[in-house]
Amino acid sequence: xxxxxxxxxxxxxxxxxxxxxxxxxxxxxxxxxxxxxxxxxxxxxxxxxxxxxxxxxxxxxxxxxxxxxxxxxxxxxxxxxxxxxxxxxxxxxxxxxxxxxxxxxxxx
Amino acid sequence: xxxxxxxxxxxxxxxxxxxxxxxxxxxxxxxxxxxxxxxxxxxxxxxxxxxxxxxxxxxxxxxxxxxxxxxxxxxxxxxxxxxxxxxxxxxxxxxxxxxxxxxxxxxxxxxxxxxxxxxxx
Numbered sequence: 768x769x770x771x772x773x774x775x776x777x778x779x780x781x782x783x784x785x786x787x788x789x790x791x792x793x794x795x796x797x798x799x800x801x802x803x804x805x806x807x808x809x810x811x812x813x814x815x816x817x818x819x820x821x822x823x824x825x826x827x828x829x830x831x832x833x834x835x836x837x838x839x840x841x842x843x844x845x846x847x848x849x850x851x852x853x854x855x856x857x858x859x860x861x862x863x864x865x866x867x868x869x870x871x872x873x874x875x
Numbered sequence: 876x877x878x879x880x881x882x883x884x885x886x887x888x889x890x891x892x893x894x895x896x897x898x899x900x901x902x903x904x905x906x907x908x909x910x911x912x913x914x915x916x917x918x919x920x921x922x923x924x925x926x927x928x929x930x931x932x933x934x935x936x937x938x939x940x941x942x943x944x945x946x947x948x949x950x951x952x953x954x955x956x957x958x959x960x961x962x963x964x965x966x967x968x969x970x971x972x973x974x975x976x977x978x979x980x981x982x983x984x985x986x987x988x989x990x991x992x993x994x995x996x
Contacts, residue, residue, distance in 0.1 A: 768936075785887065786892075797942070797950060800980065802974075802982035802983075804983075810988075811969055811986035811987065811988055811989050812920065812969075812983075812986060814974070814984040814985075817974055817982040817984075818982075823984060824955065825943055829914075855920060857920075857982065857983070859978075859980040859981050859982060860980065861980070862933060862979075862980060863922055863935040863936060863981055864922045864981075866920040866921070866922070867919070868919045869919055
C-alpha cells in the first residue's frame, strides 16, 4: 500500500498570498496518477486536480498541480477567502487507492 | 449533471451489519466504476471499494473480509454492506463515481453529500 504524507499539517496564510502544499508518496506513483481535493466543513470533498496536473471542470486557474514519482505539489497562486479549507491528495496508481492525511489551510 | 445520494440508517448497533444505498441520477450506472469512501469524524479519508456494472468488485484489504458491494442497474443504485461493525466504523460514508469510465483505479468525481453512520454499543 502506498502511504501519502502531506506537509505541512497546517498552513497559515493571508488572502492574496501564494500557498504551496506538498504530498510525498512512500513509493513511486504510477503514471502520475495523483489527485487533489478540497474539503470544507460539513461538505464532501471536491476534486481540484487529477493526473497530477490536470484541472477538473470549473476549477479556477489559480489552482495548479505538479510533480511526478514520489513528490507532488498543489499550488494556489493567490489565495481567495473561499480557498481556506482542508486539502487531500490521493493516489490511484495502485490498489488500494489511498489518501494523504490532509493539510489545513487557515487564515493568518 | 450527475448526482449521487446516500441513504440508510444513521445508527447501527455494534456487531451488526451497516447497509447503505447510493442512488445515481443524471447518468446511467451501466458504465464507470462506483465507489464507497468513508471519513471518521475529524479524520481523513479511506477508500472502501468499487463496483462495476458488470459486477466486478475490488475492496480495500483492510476491510475486505467484512465488505460486500452490490449493484442494481434497474434502479440505478449501488449498495454497501459492512458486517460486524464496531465503534471504529463510525464515519461519514460517501459514494462517488470513478473519474474515468475505462479505468478501475480512479480519481473520484462527483461525490454524494455523505451520510453519518454511528455505531452504538
